[in-house]
Amino acid sequence: MPPAIMAEGLVKKYGDVIALDGMDLSVPEGTVFGLLGPNGAGKTTTVRILTTLLKPDAGRATVAGFDVVADAHRLRARIGASGQYAAVDDHLAGAENLEMVGRLYHLGAKRSRRRARELLKRFDLTGAADRPVQGYSGGMRRRLDLAGALVSDPPVLFLDEPTTGLDPRARASLWDVIAELVAGGTTVLLTTQYLEEADRLAETIAVVDHGHVIALGTADELKDQVGGDRTEVTVTSATVALALRTPEVFNNLATIVSMPLVFLSNAFVDSARLPGPLKVVAEWNPVSTIIQTARELFGNTASAMPVRGTWPLQHAVAASLLWSALLLIVFVPLATRLYKRAVSQ
Known part of the structure; x- marks a missing residue:
């Protein structure tokens, strides 16, 4: 033909x-x-x-x-x-x-x-x-x-x-x-x-x-x-793959994770008034620590809500710094590793 x-x-x-x-x-x-x-x-x-x-x-x-x-x-x-x-x-x-x-x-x-x-x-x-x-x-x-x-x-x-x-x-x-x-x-x-x-x-x-x-x-x-070499990377976590696809999806995922932390904090209710298990979560919640830090820095501790509970709430500024350091220690190396892997493709 x-x-x-x-x-x-x-x-x-x-x-x-x-x-x-x-x-x-x-x-x-x-x-x-x-x-x-x-x-x-x-x-x-x-x-x-x-x-x-x-x-x-x-x-x-x-x-x-x-x-x-x-x-x-x-x-x-x-x-x-x-x-x-x-x-x-x-x-x-x-x-x-x-x-x-x-x-x-x-x-x-x-x-x-x-x-x-x-x-x-x-x-x-x-x-x-x-x-x-x-x-x-x-x-x-x-x-x-x-x-x-x-x-x-x-x-x-x-x-x-x-x-x-x-x-x-x-x-x-x-x-x-x-x-x-x-x-x-x-x-x-x-x-x-x-x-x-x-x-x-x-x-x-x-x-x-x-x-x-x-x-x-x-x-x-x-x-x-x-010719040349080819590297194949398989992401085992579907959630991570979805989150890394676009900034919009990552922001949506961050919202899904952060909203429960906000509601399980002392943002709306004094943690001392919460039931036992929820009280523990609220007092050790990083969101509670950040909110308490803001109150102290702006001088609203007494007028807004009494400082009661465990060590993170009684030393909110120090606890916020510790939480920040922990997040940096965990997520900066992870973000760096993912970036290097993406660049190598």
Whole structure:
């Protein structure tokens, strides 16, 4: 079976700047092929040539069996493309954007309308179908742009850095859509700057720099070429893993832990009035010690609450210093260890 996309020795120059310098590609049908590289490596120029938007200065390429120069007109009906930025009309509704693309593909009004509704449902945009696109989020605009590339149900799809600027949730959602397309038999050529994205989606990855392929293989093969050691850390405590994930979660966890200490302190009730077990907890509670220290420092001990109970309450300032020292001794080494472990990854 011939490859769905084939390029041999593509060269493209802009004056003295060489954008492509002998680009060779071969993409099997029904697969995702990833072009990975930095800005200026030649990824977008390659896509523009393969989608008939540019003519190469040298070399040849075929897509879906059509030459990108000699058969450019017939090829355009067999491909879909989504660029780095969503090519949608902000003043039209989502459904109107897709219907317009269908009319440009000469599908006819009725068929274009039916195809638009199918794609809006597929990309979870039915609820926003009749809303102007200018009110769409970045992820919604990206999905609509990808839907536009699929209006003609092309067998070959070009995605030029499709997740640039998207948040992690929108990016993951778009990855799922691409995986579904390939499962249905679509061939996808994907350009990206993200190694994670290429690793997740592409069966074969070509690393591009200075206009030509410098490495080719599966994600595992490319990792083996680089070599090096890898350290795996397994966090046995789900609570610790959750707390370390984001500052917000850590703050929420701290609130859950601290609130019971506040209510089991002498903040609201004199500890001497509490039942036996609660009295012991309140008198040795660090929150009680801190509150008692504040009362003493501000001279409110007599007016607010009598100083009674065990040693921590009778010597609140000293007890607060001891509690602080204990927390530093325990948690500073722990925090340092976790930080060093995270940096070493």
